[in-house]
Amino acid sequence: MAVVAGGVAPTRKRWRYLLEDRRVLGPVLIAPAVLFVVVVVGVPLGWAVYLSLTNAIGGSLSGKFVGFHNFKAAWHDHNFRNALENTLIITFAAQAIVIVGASILSHALVRDFRGKWFVRLLVMLPWAAPVSLVTIGWLWIFDSLFSIVNWTLKQMHLLGVVCGAFGIDGCGPSNPPQWLGNDKLAMFAIIVVQAWRILPFAVVIFIAGLASIPTEVDDAAKIDGASGLRKLFYVTLPLQLPIALVAVLFGIVFTAADFAVVFVLTHGGPFNSTQVLTTWAYQIGIESGSLGEGAAISLFLFPLLAAVTVLMLFFAKRAQVS
Amino acid sequence: MDVLRAIWRRSGTWVVVGPFAIVLAFPFYWALTTMFKRDLDLYNAKNVPYAYNDAQGHAHWDFWNYMTFHHVSFLFKHTQYPTWLENTVLVGVAVVAITLVLSLPAGYALARLSGGWGQSAGVGIFLVYLVPPTLLFLPLSRLVAELGLRDTLWAMILVYPSFTVPFATWLLMGFFKTIPQELEDAALVDGCSRLRALRRIVFPVSLPGILTVVIFAFSLCVNEFIYAFTFTQSTSERTISAGVPNELIRGDVFFWQSLMAAVLIPSIPLALLYNSFLDRFIKGFTGGAFR
Numbered sequence: 001m002a003v004v005a006g007g008v009a010p011t012r013k014r015w016r017y018l019l020e021d022r023r024v025l026g027p028v029l030i031a032p033a034v035l036f037v038v039v040v041v042g043v044p045l046g047w048a049v050y051l052s053l054t055n056a057i058g059g060s061l062s063g064k065f066v067g068f069h070n071f072k073a074a075w076h077d078h079n080f081r082n083a084l085e086n087t088l089i090i091t092f093a094a095q096a097i098v099i100v101g102a103s104i105l106s107h108a109l110v111r112d113f114r115g116k117w118f119v120r121l122l123v124m125l126p127w128a129a130p131v132s133l134v135t136i137g138w139l140w141i142f143d144s145l146f147s148i149v150n151w152t153l154k155q156m157h158l159l160g161v162v163c164g165a166f167g168i169d170g171c172g173p174s175n176p177p178q179w180l181g182n183d184k185l186a187m188f189a190i191i192v193v194q195a196w197r198i199l200p201f202a203v204v205i206f207i208a209g210l211a212s213i214p215t216e217v218d219d220a221a222k223i224d225g226a227s228g229l230r231k232l233f234y235v236t237l238p239l240q241l242p243i244a245l246v247a248v249l250f251g252i253v254f255t256a257a258d259f260a261v262v263f264v265l266t267h268g269g270p271f272n273s274t275q276v277l278t279t280w281a282y283q284i285g286i287e288s289g290s291l292g293e294g295a296a297i298s299l300f301l302f303p304l305l306a307a308v309t310v311l312m313l314f315f316a317k318r319a320q321v322s
Numbered sequence: 323m324d325v326l327r328a329i330w331r332r333s334g335t336w337v338v339v340g341p342f343a344i345v346l347a348f349p350f351y352w353a354l355t356t357m358f359k360r361d362l363d364l365y366n367a368k369n370v371p372y373a374y375n376d377a378q379g380h381a382h383w384d385f386w387n388y389m390t391f392h393h394v395s396f397l398f399k400h401t402q403y404p405t406w407l408e409n410t411v412l413v414g415v416a417v418v419a420i421t422l423v424l425s426l427p428a429g430y431a432l433a434r435l436s437g438g439w440g441q442s443a444g445v446g447i448f449l450v451y452l453v454p455p456t457l458l459f460l461p462l463s464r465l466v467a468e469l470g471l472r473d474t475l476w477a478m479i480l481v482y483p484s485f486t487v488p489f490a491t492w493l494l495m496g497f498f499k500t501i502p503q504e505l506e507d508a509a510l511v512d513g514c515s516r517l518r519a520l521r522r523i524v525f526p527v528s529l530p531g532i533l534t535v536v537i538f539a540f541s542l543c544v545n546e547f548i549y550a551f552t553f554t555q556s557t558s559e560r561t562i563s564a565g566v567p568n569e570l571i572r573g574d575v576f577f578w579q580s581l582m583a584a585v586l587i588p589s590i591p592l593a594l595l596y597n598s599f600l601d602r603f604i605k606g607f608t609g610g611a612f613r
Contacts, residue, residue, distance in 0.1 A: 025516060026435035029427035030443065032473045033487055036424055037450050040484035045453065047461035061464050101342065108338040119339050121597045122347040128596040129350075129589030132547040132563045136571070137349040137585050140356065140578055146364070148352055149370045196346065208604040256424070257454030260547040278456040278548075285460045286552065295460050302457070309449055 052296035058289030070296035079272050080297060083280040086187065087301075090276065091256045094194035098202045098251050101195070103244075106206035127200035135264040138193050142179035142265075150176040183273035186266050190274060193265060194255050201254075202247045209243035210236070245315045249308045256304055277301055336601065350589065353582035358389035364578065395580030402557050403584055406565035409475055410588075413561055414543040416479045421486040421539050422532070428487075429494025432504075444495050451488040455548050458534060460483075463552040479551040482546060486539040493538070496606035497531030498524065534602040537595050544588060562588055 047061075052070055056063030074080045079202065109120065126134060141148055153159045154173055163171035166184050171177050179185045213236065221235045259278040261269060269277035275283070277300055285294015354365065355372065363375045373381040373507040374388035382388050397403050462481060471477040501524060509519040525532070550564035557569050566584045570577065596603075 022435040024518075026431045027437065029431035031480060033424040033428035033447070033491055034443075037447065037484065037487055040481060041450055041453055041458065043463040044458040044570060047465070051461060061461075061468060082345065101571060104338060105342050108335050114336045117597070119343050120600070121593055122343040123339075124596045124600065125350050125589065126348050128593035129585070129594075130545045130563045132546075132567050133585040133589065134349060134445065136488055136567060136581055137353050140582065141352060142574075143578075146367060146371070151367075151371050156548065187612065196349075204600065205607070208608045211604070212608060251502045253452050257456045259456050260563075260567075263547075276518055279455070281460065282552075284546075286463070291460060291464070298457050298460060298463075301454070305452060305454070305457075312452075313445065314448075 022225065048295045048299060051292050052299050054292045056291040056295075056317065058286065060289055060291070063292055066292070070293045071299075074293060074300070076295050077195040079275060080280060081298075082272065083275040083277050085275060087276040087278075089187065089257055090191055090194055091252055093191045094255050095248055097191070097195035098198050099244075099248060100204035102206045102247070103200050105199075105203050106210060108208050110210045112276055120288050124200050124201065126197045127204075129198060131258070131262040131265055134197065135193060135261050138189070139180075139265060144178055144181060147176070149179065180266050181270055183270060186270065186274045190192060190262055190265060193261050194258070197261070198251045202251055205247035205250070206240065206244055209247075212243065213239045244314045246265060246312060249312045249315070252308050253305060256302060314322055323498065340401075350586065353586050357394060357579050357583040357586065358391065359579060360388070360390050360392075363388065371449055374562050390501045391576065394583045396577070397580040397583050401570060401580070402560070402565065403562075403570075405558055406560050406562045409559065409565075410544055410561040410563070413475050413478045413482065416475075416535050416585055417482040417486055418539050418544050420479070420483045420538070421490045424483065424487050425490040425535075426509050426525070426532070427520075429491045430524065432491065432495045433498035434506075444492065447488045448492045450487075451492070452483060453486065459548045459552050462549065466553050470611050471553075473554050473556050473559050476483070477561060478543075478546075478550060481549055481553070482543050485546075486542055489542065490535045493535050493603070493606040494531065496608065497528050497534075498584070500531075500605065501527055531606055534606060536600045536601055541578060541596070544592065 047241045051063070052061035053065060055066050055069075105123070109116070109123070140146075149308060150159065153162055154176065159171075159173045159176060163177060166177070166182075166188070168177060168184070173252050177185055179189050217235060217239065221231050226235060258276075258284065259276065262274060262276050262279045262280070266274045276303060277297060281294045281298035283294075284297055288294075352371075359374065362377055363369060366379060368374070368379055369375040369382040372384040373383055375381050376388060428447070430553050432441075434448075464475045465479070466472055471480065505523055505527065506519050510516065511524050514522065544563060546563075547563050551568065554560050554564060557565070560569060562584070566581070570581055570584060
């Protein structure tokens with residue numbers, strides 16, 4: 001009896017003692033999370049790279065090694081080129097809208113005013129709602145027969161103007177634009193939806209950036225006689241810039257890697273004209289069953305994501321210093 | 323001049339904020355209007371879409387006399403929507419539980435216990451959040467099938483923490499950094515062990531932060547589409563994000579009123595939660611590194 005007690009107590013104590021040491025406790029607390037993430041993210045990522053180098057087809061997890069054949073085959077396919085181009089266009093056009101919108105809106109929302117809570121609720125809606133569901137809302141807005149956009153434009157006698165702006169033949173009040181049935185209009189619709197859903201997130205991060213500017217800086221600027229636009233350009237914007245860039249980089253990843261918006265809104269159509277890398281990878285990898293080539297297509301996202309990550313680290317460091 | 327400036331201060335904000343709020347909330351307003359419309363009202367291109375119309379095509383603004391709950395009750399009685407809601411909540415709760423177990427200790431350790439490499443490890447974990455599901459869904463959908471988890475909620479419960487854990491660890495690290503170290507030191511001096519101080523002092527004090535993480539991690543699960551879509555196939559195992567676009571839309575037949583109800587029902591509570599916890603979210607998100 002005594003032997004057992006004597007044997008257990010010191011080991012326990014030693015464990016206790018070890019856990020008090022922050023050099024031991026730190027890694028012990030972090031390890032489970034890191035291990036889990038490595039297994040659930042690292043393994044599939046490695047597998048995706050492996051698959052992209054094989055001729056694996058649907059229903060299997062391996063195939064014959066074919067080198068860079070899948071990458072070459074994808075690169076020479078005009079549908080892939082188009083998907084790559086669309087991904088870049090949608091991502092950067094949507095981010096341009098988001099930057100302008102978020103800079104204006106965040107400056108207004110950072111102030112206190114009556115009804116702010118309700119306004120903020122309305123502004124947050126697109127971000128809070130599930131993407132695949134709100135895209136159905138847009139599907140209905142752009143409906144071929146009952147589009148509320150077309151109805152409103154018609155009442156305002158602007159249909160002709162819109163048709164002219166996009167240069168669509170035979171389009172007019174009697175033949176309203178088919179927002180999802182014409183390649184140019186469908187691209188425009190996707191950009192609008194992407195910008196719309198990313199904007200609230202960017203506004204939130206921009207507000208965080210504005211709020212993180214110490215009040216001393218404001219006071220100093222006031223004493224130095226800087227006010228209004230001058231303060232905005234020489235004090236507020238430079239200080240806000242690093243964190244705003246972080247928001248933009250996030251926006252790039254969220255848009256470039258998104259699948260739901262294009263899939264629900266256009267399904268890549270009409271005639272594959274609005275495919276993006278993610279939907280094309282799904283089309284080839286799952287619908288056509290060429291798992292290897294699908295993996296290769298989705299990996300084309302990687303250079304973009306890597307560039308964004310490097311920039312993000314850079315700006316995060318800058319933000320920390322200031 | 324001062325008077326003008328005062329007027330601008332009062333109304334200027336609204337001039338800027340108003341149009342943005344209208345555009346951002348418009349799809350939801352249109353969904354709300356649509357879900358209560360009768361077929362003869364909705365499917366007539368001559369009708370005023372913003373109002374409710376009678377059979378003769380006259381617009382009315384006393385909408386309560388011309389609306390119907392038929393399509394909303396159809397959604398709950400004759401589709402699998404209630405099952406999908408239930409599945410979504412099940413998956414969300416299970417994933418949030420796993421997420422907290424893994425990221426509470428990790429977030430704390432990264433905020434307090436680790437030296438120089440702690441910052442890098444924190445940023446490293448966060449960068450994993452940038453590896454998108456669209457890069458991983460092809461191998462994962464095969465792996466899930468190999469493990470026999472295809473068409474089960476377990477597939478999602480197991481895979482979703484891959485993005486909620488990095489996200490939650492980052493937020494929690496931010497929250498823990500804002501808690502004064504003295505609070506813990508006092509407990510340690512009083513003879514508390516570190517783990518006990520963590521359980522008794524740090525976690526209770528950071529409860530609002532933890533609640534924020536719970537809400538945002540849960541909403542990430544509700545939001546997720548491509549895994550939910552590729553891992554499940556039978557109608558009864560879908561969550562709302564995959565079920566509504568793939569099961570309620572069949573070919574060219576759309577039940578717009580029911581669809582819009584299906585869109586609004588999860589969106590409104592999520593938006594209310596986001597709005598209530600937004601300030602805390604900002605604190606945690608930027609508290610991690612950008613300070």
